[in-house]
Amino acid sequence: MDASGKKAEWLVALAGNPNSGKTTVFNALTGTRQHTGNYPGVTVEKKEGICRIDGRTLRIVDLPGVYSLTAYSMEELVARRFLLQEKPDVVVDVVDASNLERHLYLAVQLMEMKVPLVLAFNMSDVARQRGLEFDLEQLSALLGAPIVPLVATKGEGIDELKKTIVRCAEQVLPVPAEIRYGPELEEAIGKIESVLDEDHPLIRSYGRRWTALKLLEGDSEIQEQIRSPQVSDVLHQVRQHLTAVFKESPEVLIAERRYGFISGACQETVRQTVLKRQDFSDRMDAVLTHRYAGLPIFAVLMYIVFYLTFQVGAWPQGWLEDGFTYLAQLIGRFWPEGVSGEIKSLLIDGVIAGVGGVVVFLPNILLLFLGIAFLEDSGYMARAAFIMDRLMHRIGLHGKSFIPMLIGFGCSVPAIMATRILEERRTRLATMLVIPLMSCGARITIYGLLIPAFFPAPLRGPMMWLIYLIGIGLAIVCVRLLRSTLLKGESVPFVMELPPYRLPTLRGLLLHMWDRGWLYLRKAGTVILALSVVMWAATRYPRPPKDILPAGESQQRRLELDYSLAGRIGKWMEPAIRPLGFDWKIGTAMIGAAMAKEMFVSQMSIVYSISGEEDLERLREHIRRDYSTLQGFCVMLFCLISTPCVATVAVTRRESGAWKWALLQFGGLTALAYLVTLLVYQGGRLVSFLTA
Amino acid sequence: MESPAEKSVRFLSQVPAGQTVRLVRIAGGHGLTLRLAGMGLVPNVPLEVLRNDSRGQIIVQVKNTKIVLGRGMSEKLEVAPL
Numbered sequence: 001m002d003a004s005g006k007k008a009e010w011l012v013a014l015a016g017n018p019n020s021g022k023t024t025v026f027n028a029l030t031g032t033r034q035h036t037g038n039y040p041g042v043t044v045e046k047k048e049g050i051c052r053i054d055g056r057t058l059r060i061v062d063l064p065g066v067y068s069l070t071a072y073s074m075e076e077l078v079a080r081r082f083l084l085q086e087k088p089d090v091v092v093d094v095v096d097a098s099n100l101e102r103h104l105y106l107a108v109q110l111m112e113m114k115v116p117l118v119l120a121f122n123m124s125d126v127a128r129q130r131g132l133e134f135d136l137e138q139l140s141a142l143l144g145a146p147i148v149p150l151v152a153t154k155g156e157g158i159d160e161l162k163k164t165i166v167r168c169a170e171q172v173l174p175v176p177a178e179i180r181y182g183p184e185l186e187e188a189i190g191k192i193e194s195v196l197d198e199d200h201p202l203i204r205s206y207g208r209r210w211t212a213l214k215l216l217e218g219d220s221e222i223q224e225q226i227r228s229p230q231v232s233d234v235l236h237q238v239r240q241h242l243t244a245v246f247k248e249s250p251e252v253l254i255a256e257r258r259y260g261f262i263s264g265a266c267q268e269t270v271r272q273t274v275l276k277r278q279d280f281s282d283r284m285d286a287v288l289t290h291r292y293a294g295l296p297i298f299a300v301l302m303y304i305v306f307y308l309t310f311q312v313g314a315w316p317q318g319w320l321e322d323g324f325t326y327l328a329q330l331i332g333r334f335w336p337e338g339v340s341g342e343i344k345s346l347l348i349d350g351v352i353a354g355v356g357g358v359v360v361f362l363p364n365i366l367l368l369f370l371g372i373a374f375l376e377d378s379g380y381m382a383r384a385a386f387i388m389d390r391l392m393h394r395i396g397l398h399g400k401s402f403i404p405m406l407i408g409f410g411c412s413v414p415a416i417m418a419t420r421i422l423e424e425r426r427t428r429l430a431t432m433l434v435i436p437l438m439s440c441g442a443r444i445t446i447y448g449l450l451i452p453a454f455f456p457a458p459l460r461g462p463m464m465w466l467i468y469l470i471g472i473g474l475a476i477v478c479v480r481l482l483r484s485t486l487l488k489g490e491s492v493p494f495v496m497e498l499p500p501y502r503l504p505t506l507r508g509l510l511l512h513m514w515d516r517g518w519l520y521l522r523k524a525g526t527v528i529l530a531l532s533v534v535m536w537a538a539t540r541y542p543r544p545p546k547d548i549l550p551a552g553e554s555q556q557r558r559l560e561l562d563y564s565l566a567g568r569i570g571k572w573m574e575p576a577i578r579p580l581g582f583d584w585k586i587g588t589a590m591i592g593a594a595m596a597k598e599m600f601v602s603q604m605s606i607v608y609s610i611s612g613e614e615d616l617e618r619l620r621e622h623i624r625r626d627y628s629t630l631q632g633f634c635v636m637l638f639c640l641i642s643t644p645c646v647a648t649v650a651v652t653r654r655e656s657g658a659w660k661w662a663l664l665q666f667g668g669l670t671a672l673a674y675l676v677t678l679l680v681y682q683g684g685r686l687v688s689f690l691t692a
Numbered sequence: 693m694e695s696p697a698e699k700s701v702r703f704l705s706q707v708p709a710g711q712t713v714r715l716v717r718i719a720g721g722h723g724l725t726l727r728l729a730g731m732g733l734v735p736n737v738p739l740e741v742l743r744n745d746s747r748g749q750i751i752v753q754v755k756n757t758k759i760v761l762g763r764g765m766s767e768k769l770e771v772a773p774l
Contacts, residue, residue, distance in 0.1 A: 067730030072723045099756045102732040218722050248735065251722065255729035256736070285758070291745060386760050390748045494749060494762025497731060 009057040010169040013083060015110060016094030017103050018065035019379075019499035021122040024152040025094050026062045027511050029162070036515065044078045044420070053162045061088070069109045071221040073423060083115055084206060089169040090116050092161070097121035097149065098130050098500075100270060104262045105255075107143065111176035112210055117145040118164050124149040124157075126500075131273040139269040144176040153505045181257045184245060188216055188238040195230050202226065217251045281379075281500045288380065294387045301380070305371035306409070309364050310444075316363035324356035346536060353602045354532020355525070361441045361598075366517045368410040368441070372403075373512035377504035382496060389494060395476050396483030398422055399494065401431040405475070407516070408438030409468075412648040414516045415440075416655050426487040430479050432652060433665045436644050437475040439468050441520075442597040446639045449601050453620035454632040471640050474672065486664075527647045531595045538566040539588070539606050561607060566591055580638065580674065581631040581681040590638070596645035630684040634677050641673035704739070704750060704761070704769040712740040713771040720768045731759055738774060 014029075016022035026034070030049025047062035063082060064075035071077055083091065093110055095103040100121075110117050121127075121134070140147045148164050150157035180186060192212040196203050202225050203211050214222040215235055223235075242250045288297060328348045335344045375381045381403060389399025400421050408415035415435045422428040447467060451460050483489075544563040549556050561567045570588030577587050585607045592599030601616075608622045623632070643649060643666050653662035707713050715737050718725050728734075732754045742758065743751035750766045752759055761769070 068726065070723075070726045070730070072726050102755045102757050105730060105732070217726070248717075249722075249725065251726055252718070252729070252735060255726070255734045259732070259734055259737070281758075285742075285751075289743070289751075382760075386749060386751075389760075389762070494760065495728065495731065495765060496760045498751065498758035498760055 008055065009059060010089040010165070011086065012051075012058050012060045012165055012169075013063055013086070013088040013091045013115075014060055014094065015063045015079060015083075015091055015106065016065060016120075017067055017096070017106055019497060020065070020094045020096045020103060021152050022062065022065055022094040023512075024505070024508055025092075025120060025122060025150065025158075025161075026060065027508060028152050028155055028158045029058075029060055032511075044074055045417075051162060053166060056166055058162070058165060061086075066106065068106060069113070070217070071219050077221065080113075083110075083113060088115070090118055090165050092118045092120050092165065094120045094122050094152075097124045097127040097134070098132065100127075100132075101259070101262050101266055104143075104266075105258060107145075108179060108258045108262060111143065111145070112179065112213065114176060114207060114210070116168055117176055118161070118168055119143065119145050119147045120152075120157075120161055121147055121149045122152050125151045125154075130279070133271040133273055135269040135271075139265060142177060142265045142269065153502075153508070179258060179261045181254065184242060185216075185250070185253060185257065188242055188250070189213055191234055191238055192216060192231065195228070195234050196226075197228065200226065213254070217254055218249075284501050285383070285498070289383050289386055294383075298384055298387050301375070301384075302406075305368065305375070308371055309368040309410075313364040313367045317360050320356075320360045320363065324352055324360065327356075328352050345540070346533065349540075349606070350532050350536030351529065353605075354535065354599065355529050358442070358528045358596070358598045359521070361444070362517065362521060364441050364444070365410050365520045366513055369407075369414075369513040369516040370509060372407060372410075372516075373509045374504055376403075377502065377508055377512065379499045379501045382498050385496060386498070395479050397431060397479055398424070398427045400496070401427065404431055404435060405438050408435040408440060410441050410516075411520045412436050412438070412440050412644050413651050414519045416648065416651045417519070419655065426483075426489050429656060429661060430482045430487050432656060433482060433661065433668070434475040434478045436648055436665065436669055437471045437478065437641065439471045439640055440597070440644050442644055443639055445598055445601045446593075447636055449604070449616060449620065450623070450632045450636055453623050454629040467636055467640055470637070474641065474676070478668075478672070527645065527650075528596055528598065531592075531599065531646070535566070535592045535595070535599055535603065538569075538591075539564050539603070541565060557606070558608075561588070566603075579682065580677045581628075581634045582638075583626075585626075586631075586635060593639055594642065596647070597639055598645075600639060630681060630688070633684075634681045637680060638673045638677045641669055641676055643669050701770050701772050703767050704741070704752070704771050705744070705763060705766040707741045707744065707771060709741050709744045712738055712774060714774050715739055715769060716772045717770040718768060719770060720765075724765075724768070732757060733759070733769075739771065 014022060014026055016025075026047065026049065029051045031051075033051070034047055034049030036045055036047050044064050049060045049062070051058040051060055061082065063079040066073070066076045066079050069076055069080045071080075082088075091110055093107045095107060107117070107119060119140075121136075127134070134149075136147045136149065146164050146168065148157055148161045150161060152158065181189065189209065189212045192215055193208045196208055196211060198204075198208075202222070206214075211222060211226070215226065215231065216238065218239075239250055242248075242253065246253055248256075288294060290297075331344065331348055331352075335341075372381075375384065385399035385403065387399075388402045392399050392401050401419075403421060404415045404418035406415075407418050412435050415438065416432050419428045419432045419435070422431060447464060451463050455463050539561055541564060544559055548559070550559060566588045567584070569591055570584040573587045574582075574584045577583075577590070582590070585604070588607055589600050589603035592603040601619075604623070605619055608619055627635075649662050649666050652665050653659055656662065701716055704713070704715075715733060715735055717735060718728055718733070720728075733739075737754060740753040741750060742753055743749075747763070749763060750761045752761060
């Protein structure tokens with residue numbers, strides 16, 4: 001509390017439907033002062049940010065985007081629990097003003113919870129263009145909540161919103177209007193209310209009427225918590241009575257009445273001055289979701305995204321590579337005499353080589369996420385899910401499954417997190433388990449090393465495509481297998497909103513991109529950093545005795561590797577991997593690759609004693625000399641199919657909620673990689689033997 | 693004998709694109725009903741069928757919003773002429 005007796009910090013919850021522009025409002029309010037976490041116990045993303053105004057601090061929590069507040073989905077439960085348990089000082093409901101009636105459905109439910117409500121009428125410019133005129137004063141009086149018109153993408157009305165939030169937090173608010181449900185329903189609600197125990201903690205905090213209404217709606221969470229035989233009896237009785245009278249279940253009646261209330265309020269306060277049909281979105285949809293043209297357009301858009309990712313991304317990637325090489329040289333040159341060479345080696349060969357190897361892919365990852373952010377923010381992604389659904393359905397997945405799969409081409413970690421958009425658990429698990437087969441950015445290092453080593457320039461592009469296609473093909477096979485065995489079951493009925501097309505804002509795109517890119521970078525800073533140090537030690541210790549060291553630095557390093565833990569494990573594994581065409585050198589590199597695919601190239605460099613200062617071409621020469629094209633291909637195949645990194649295993653464990661799925665993914669992919677590579681290598685040898 | 697009103701009830705999946713119909717009933721479970729209600733699909737609401745390719749999903753317009761419904765879903769929605 002400050003001197004005036006007013007609290008200086010207020011907790012503000014931001015609610016709203018998906019596609020209401022809630023994220024844009026959140027970004028406009030908080031700017032860059034935000035961070036992402038999880039709601040306790042569940043894998044629903046929680047964004048929090050700080051907004052300062054007139055010496056007060058508003059702590060803003062972005063609730064998951066929901067259409068209503070039932071117990072049906074995790075998101076809705078999370079939003080509801082937050083409101084009830086954290087008791088925010090103000091709840092801002094972001095409403096799409098151009099689509100008022102539908103969006104007010106959530107507002108009405110918030111009103112029923114008696115939360116201190118502010119309505120943010122977003123996209124009021126679009127509403128104006130559509131010829132909608134609002135009597136905000138009257139509407140505000142009818143709903144019992146202040147209304148602030150906004151154009152969040154342009155920042156219009158944001159200051160007014162902040163001021164309104166503070167005003168609401170500090171003054172007594174108008175009480176939200178109460179929705180009356182008509183005599184029969186009101187009687188039913190009354191009957192339930194009369195048997196509710198006043199001292200039940202639920203009723204003390206949620207209120208009688210709300211609890212009764214939720215019980216009548218058949219809310220599973222509330223029913224579980226009340227568990228009184230008396231209440232159950234009454235509930236059963238009134239539900240039966242209502243169903244008999246209206247030939248309709250109570251929850252449908254309640255929903256109908258809510259919409260009735262909204263439409264009544266809108267009739268008095270909203271005027272449609274011009275009638276516009278076949279607007280911009282309709283014309284776009286006529287083309288983009290066209291029965292025949294839709295799929296080719298989708299393919300072209302995907303091509304553009306990947307072109308940007310890899311072709312344009314190659315430039316900054318080159319600069320970063322040069323930067324890290326320069327850094328390593330700099331440390332090498334100016335290393336103070338007398339300070340242990342071990343630490344120098346740890347820094348250069350361990351940390352810089354390991355972390356640098358990951359960070360150089362950041363431009364690709366960021367560009368891919370930028371492209372995906374554009375597709376999402378523009379509203380196209382929902383159309384793509386629609387186009388892809390028929391195809392995905394045939395495999396046993398959901399149209400929306402392709403979104404995380406697409407992200408998987410960048411990095412499996414955010415991709416597995418993105419499976420949260422899938423509501424049904426079995427579909428979500430199946431998608432999650434096969435995501436590693438979408439060849440991720442980290443594997444490009446391996447292809448980038450091996451493809452030019454074995455294939456002439458004109459074949460390199462097609463080889464890359466082939467690898468990606470093999471991954472996709474295997475993913476399809478695996479999903480079908482999973483969906484007909486472990487994850488059997490009807491796929492969930494498909495319902496999805498097609499949001500209107502919108503021009504994304506640069507700010508929104510950048511924030512969206514950064515959100516995901518940060519996950520990748522964090523992985524580089526934590527998992528990869530730790531593993532780099534472990535791998536560095538495993539390839540360096542134990543050291544051979546001084547007296548057997550040969551002359552010449554590279555011979556020495558080679559012997560050191562022979563002697564080291566990694567070298568020993570590689571040799572020990574050799575009999576097992578020989579049928580795949582791998583020798584102990586590849587085996588050693590594969591140990592690193594098992595933890596993170598980025599490690600493969602740096603491990604191979606160590607195996608061949610090529611220090612960071614020399615270019616990849618020398619390494620390619622060595623590899624070309626020692627291995628056949630078939631072996632090279634098999635290495636890529638094995639790396640494509642096996643789990644990309646330990647971070648993927650960890651995130652699968654977290655997102656699936658059980659170790660068994662993470663281990664199934666890891667074990668299954670490793671076995672599949674072994675099997676496929678074995679078949680290809682032995683088959684290839686047979687063919688070359690027969691044709692020789 | 694069926695009454696004319698009952699006769700005219702059919703499933704959304706049978707409505708060709710371009711027609712506007714009235715939602716009569718959702719023949720689905722509790723969760724589905726509530727979920728659709730949140731998206732504006734409640735009895736008596738007018739639905740304009742924008743796309744129905746006889747296979748695959750259906751796109752309907754409800755209160756200014758376009759919603760994609762899976763084939764299976766559209767077979768659970770009973771509709772009648774306005």
